[in-house]
Amino acid sequence: MRKTIRKVIMLMLLLVLLLVWTSFLYFKEVRSPPYEYPSSDSEVIKPGENEDENITLAEASPYPIIFVHGWMGKSIDYLEYEVKLEREGVAIARGLIDRYSNEAICPEKWPVGISVSSEYYYTDNLNRGIEDYAKELDHAVRLVMNCTGSDKVILIGHSMGGLVSRKYMVDYGNEHVEKLITLATPHYGFNSFTRTEIILMAIRLFTGREKEVDQMRPGSDFLNQLDKDDTSNRDRIVSIGTYNFANESVSFGLAILDPKGIDYEKSFFSNSDVIVKLDSTKLAGAKYYQIEGCSHTELLDFRKSYPKGPISNPNTCPDAYNIVKKEILIIQPESSE
Template sequence: MMSARRMLRKFLLVQALAGTAIALAAWRWFGAAPWAAVALGLASVVLVRLAINMNNFLVSACFASPTPPEFRIGWAGRVRLLAEEFKSSMLHTSWFMPRATACMRVYESSLVPAHVPPHAPVLLVHGYGCNSGYWSYLIPRLDRARISHASVDLEPVLGDIDGYVPLVQQAVEELCRATGAGQVALVAHSMGGLVVRAWMRVHGTARVARVITLGSPHHGTGMAKFGRGPNVVQMRCNRGVASDWLQELGRSEDPATRALITSIYTHHDNIVSPQTSSHLPGARNIEFGGVGHVALGCNARVLDAVMGELAALSPRSMPHTPAPSLLLVDDDAFMRELLADAVQGQGWRVLTAASGAEALAVLAREPVAVVVSDHVMPGLRGAALLEQVRQRYPGAYRILLSGSQDEGAVEITSALASGAAHRFLAKPWSGAVLLAALHEAFGLQQARAAL
């Protein structure tokens, strides 16, 4: 029985042998210096891996669905897309997954901060050709939030999707026993989303608090024609028509089952194509742009959305009140990550946007209680964005950030005077001051809702 770990280790060995052969040939036959020969061997392997990634994007374009205008990207965005997907693929297949084993981590309720709402434990289900190492970016976030979690390895790699159902059932029952919970949230990537849906078809939804799928080919993918194994056949889409297996799976689900699912996907997926195959009618669908298939598991914006969905969960025995949403807007990815980390664990659902246009797209598809926006951004600047928010979504509390009060000082002053911004915080911001301002903002929102 072939495991992903064993398969990837063999793949790494082949790469190492190929790189070594190239280095030896350059040294012995072409007289290259030893360091240059080693560099050439490494570069050759990296370039081949890069070519594979680029080829995935090119081939997937043959089956692609039209990209909505708000998610279209230019050449700079495409370069960032390829760079992130290549980095993610290299790290996962060359480091995380060859070393990973399925694990479980349980947090006692006494260790969870009092201000954090109770969470359902989380089961992580990977996709085709992967293993539990795929979750190396999400697991630290679950740990910081003190959310109990477990992962499962779906083996054999080239198996039948229905054959993975007993593995998921066993993992769910073990996680429930270890935590004392009656339900779990399942987060699944790619084929893993279909595995979870197949599991619900057999075992029902009594154990399900929420299902969150990332880039799952709910209606199949044209790229599956190039793969091997029964699971690949089940995931195929031929000229827009899903496989018989996928159609039967869809017919087995009622509206109540679909309502338990959140489908997160990207309009630039390089494996699931057409990309709208991930849009699941009756489910909560969250769209992204500028993110590749593997990168869904490590992109900060996507992980923010996953953590936000988990933050909204509470045990089914308790009244369910969705967590209020906080939208963080900054064109600098590093600053977005700092902001998101600073506000985690407060009981808010944290969303992020990389531009004013992206922020408006987020606001158009879901309610947001508080918006925090940087001011100096290309295109729609923060003050102008918050003015549009004031006009379209006047109930949202609006906070403006800026690291250069001289640049745009007039715009900032005008935004505060007009009410476009309720509050201004200067960069570099203090975590304590930011949290105090946010707690005040959410407090005002709660008081307004109670009136």
């Protein structure tokens, strides 16, 4: 009995110490100068306001579609998207593509207008980098092209999936991507608060996936190099970012608690989906849409703050879905060359 009580007391003391330590790191991080994201001259397109109406849409997707999940995500994350696209006649859902699929033999010839979900997390590549996940995506793309006969695909990447897709285009398949659509992707890194050792400690402890998170730090060597390497691809990239006004009230509350130490307009909640700031989703040279009211992920689906739900769910965030659907169906004008 005494041993049990002693263990409980020790656990409580550890929790108190952890709380004090994380609070110190939190305020240290918030007080530090905010990261200055690179400027972008991309026009901000908002649904129903300044969209280009002089476009031609196909009846169905002219290319196979591959969904690329985000950090700690799974291929099933895009199930709702695949189902909705199929119901509306945009693409035929074909399920999961992974490294264990036989790329040499297709069970049947697939129609070009299909959608599949890719997987890049495996037990033998945990704590590897985004470049390793891009290699896994290359396998999926080659399989889809082999089974459909198409020489190009459309990639749709949520969060880190957008970075994996960009890295794939640089290293493997620049000529095989007709278009890349990114949803809430941290092109220039995630929010400053999520950069603290608090988050990294949890990642090391529970997942072992540290490298990819370090690569998504604002100003990381990986992001800087990727930004230099894929500039020629920007005309084929569409980025969608989201934010919510509820974040502003949270940031303002922090400023009231510590008015001298916090610039709430630059705090980690301001102009963001909590995980990614709008400035980070706005990739220079890429087509850029901005929507309001959707959360970054199902894990942060705060219904009161984000009445429209996660950006990766077409039923709770219809603005993002409608943009994705339109961009899939846009027929690019033929080159005059």
